[in-house]
Amino acid sequence: MRVLPHRAQDLARLAMLWVGGEPVVTVIGKYNHGKSRLLNELMRRDAFAVADRRETVCLSERQHAGVRWLDAPGLDADVAGADDRHASTALWVRADVRLFVHSVKEGELDAAELALLETLRTDAVRTGRKVLLVLSQADQAGEEAALDRVVSAIAGQVPDMPRHLVSATRHRRGMEAAKPLLVARSGIPVLEAALSDALACVRQARAHETELLAGEMRAELEAVALRQATALKALRQQEADQRRAFEAELSALLETIGGEMAAVVDAPGPDLALVADSVGARYATTAAKQERARVQVAYSRACIRIDALLAGHGVSGLPRAQETAAASLNTVMVAVMGVSVKFRADLRRLFCTAQGRARLHADFAHYFDLSKDRLRLRGEIAAAAAAREAAIEARMALPAPETGA
Numbered sequence: 001m002r003v004l005p006h007r008a009q010d011l012a013r014l015a016m017l018w019v020g021g022e023p024v025v026t027v028i029g030k031y032n033h034g035k036s037r038l039l040n041e042l043m044r045r046d047a048f049a050v051a052d053r054r055e056t057v058c059l060s061e062r063q064h065a066g067v068r069w070l071d072a073p074g075l076d077a078d079v080a081g082a083d084d085r086h087a088s089t090a091l092w093v094r095a096d097v098r099l100f101v102h103s104v105k106e107g108e109l110d111a112a113e114l115a116l117l118e119t120l121r122t123d124a125v126r127t128g129r130k131v132l133l134v135l136s137q138a139d140q141a142g143e144e145a146a147l148d149r150v151v152s153a154i155a156g157q158v159p160d161m162p163r164h165l166v167s168a169t170r171h172r173r174g175m176e177a178a179k180p181l182l183v184a185r186s187g188i189p190v191l192e193a194a195l196s197d198a199l200a201c202v203r204q205a206r207a208h209e210t211e212l213l214a215g216e217m218r219a220e221l222e223a224v225a226l227r228q229a230t231a232l233k234a235l236r237q238q239e240a241d242q243r244r245a246f247e248a249e250l251s252a253l254l255e256t257i258g259g260e261m262a263a264v265v266d267a268p269g270p271d272l273a274l275v276a277d278s279v280g281a282r283y284a285t286t287a288a289k290q291e292r293a294r295v296q297v298a299y300s301r302a303c304i305r306i307d308a309l310l311a312g313h314g315v316s317g318l319p320r321a322q323e324t325a326a327a328s329l330n331t332v333m334v335a336v337m338g339v340s341v342k343f344r345a346d347l348r349r350l351f352c353t354a355q356g357r358a359r360l361h362a363d364f365a366h367y368f369d370l371s372k373d374r375l376r377l378r379g380e381i382a383a384a385a386a387a388r389e390a391a392i393e394a395r396m397a398l399p400a401p402e403t404g405a
C-alpha cells in the first residue's frame with residue numbers, strides 16, 4: 001500500500017480474493033431508489049431497513065442462500081462523504097456481482113449514473129465481475145405509456161445492456177397472496193435467473209481477477225524497483241563523483257601551495273621571526289616583524305585559496321555538534337588550520353611535508369563529508385535504498401503466478 005498508494009483499493013480487493021468466502025452481491029444506485037427493499041425481496045425476508053428518505057448510511061450485510069448480500073448507502077453526487085466511501089468499498093472491494101438500481105419513477109439515468117454505469121461495465125470486461133441493471137419501482141412510473149417511455153429512453157441510453165424491470169411491492173404482494181402471475185409480473189424471477197447465472201460465474205471470475213490484479217501489481221512493483229535501482233545508482237555515482245572531484249582539486253591545490261611555500265620557508269639565513277623584538281623597538285619596523293608578516297601573508301593567502309576551494313564544494317560551517325559559542329570560530333578553516341601562523345617551521349610542517357599535506361587532506365575530506373550538501377545527498381541515497389527495498393519486499397509478498405489463485 002505504501003509502495004503503490006494509487007492501487008490501495010485493488011490491493012484491498014486482492015486481499016479479499018485471497019481470503020475467498022461466499023460470493024458477494026451488492027446493490028448500488030442513488031438513494032431512495034429501492035435498493036434495500038429489492039435485496040429484501042431477493043432474500044425473502046426484511047433483512048435491511050427500508051424508508052422513504054435517505055436510510056442506509058453505512059454498509060450492512062447478510063448471509064443468505066450461500067451468498068453474502070451487501071446493502072450500500074445510496075450514491076449522492078452532491079455529497080462526497082463517508083456514505084459514498086462505504087458505497088465505494090462495497091462496490092470496488094467487496095462485490096463480485098453488482099446490482100445497479102435505478103428507479104423508473106425518476107425518469108432516465110442521469111449523467112452521474114451513466115458515468116458510474118460506464119465505469120462498472122469497463123471494469124466488468126476487465127475483471128469479469130458482472131453488472132446487472134435493475135429498473136426498480138416499476139409500479140410507480142404512472143400509466144403504462146409513461147413507463148414505456150421511460151424504459152425506452154433508458155434503453156436508448158444503454159442500448160447494449162440488458163435491463164431488468166422490477167417491482168418489489170408487486171413481488172411482495174404476489175408472494176404473500178400466493179399469486180404466481182403477480183410474482184411473474186414483478187420481474188423479480190427473471191432478475192433472479194440472471195443473478196443466478198452471474199453467481200455461477202463468480203468462481204472463475206475470481207480466479208481471473210486474482211491473477212489479473214496480482215500480475216499487474218507484480219509488473220508495477222518490478223517497474224518501481226527498477227526505477228528506484230536506477231535512481232539509487234545515479235545518486236551513488238553522484239556521491240562518488242563529487243568526492244573524487246573534491247579530493248582531486250584539494251590534492252592539486254595542496255601540492256601547489258606546498259611548492260609556493262617552499263620558497264618562503266627555504267629563504268636563506270636564519271628565521272628572523274624567531275628574534276624577539278627589544279622593548280625599544282616596540283613600535284619600529286624590525287627585520288623580525290617583517291619576517292613574521294611575510295610568513296603570515298603567505299599563510300593567509302594559502303588559507304584564502306583553500307577556503308575558496310571549500311566554498312566551491314559547499315564546505316563552510318562546522319557540523320552542529322561541533323559548533324562553539326564563538327560564531328567566528330565555527331568554520332572548517334579554523335577547525336583544521338588553527339587561528340594564526342607566524343613562523344617558517346609552522347608553514348613547513350603544515351604545507352611542505354607529505355605528512356602535513358596528508359593531514360590537511362584527511363581533515364578537509366572529513367569535513368567535506370559532513371557538509372550539508374553531502375549529508376542531504378546521503379539522506380537521498382538512504383531514502384532511495386529504502387524505497388527500493390520496500391518495492392522488492394512488496395513484490396516478494398505477492399505470490400508467484402501459479403500459486404496466485
Ligand SMILES: Nc1nc2c(ncn2[C@@H]2O[C@H](COP(=O)(O)OP(=O)(O)OP(=O)(O)O)[C@@H](O)[C@H]2O)c(=O)[nH]1
Nearest residue numbers: 031032033034035036037051054055056074137168
Ligand atoms: N411502490 C414501490 N415502492 C418501493 C419499491 N421499492 C422501494 N420502494 C419504496 O421506496 C422507498 C425507498 O426504498 P429503500 O429500499 O429504502 O431505498 P434505498 O435505495 O435503499 O434508499 P437509501 O438506503 O436511502 O439509499 C421506500 O419507501 C420503499 O418502500 C417498489 O418496487 N414499489
Ligand SMILES: [Mg+2]
Nearest residue numbers: 035036055056
Ligand atoms: Mg437503503
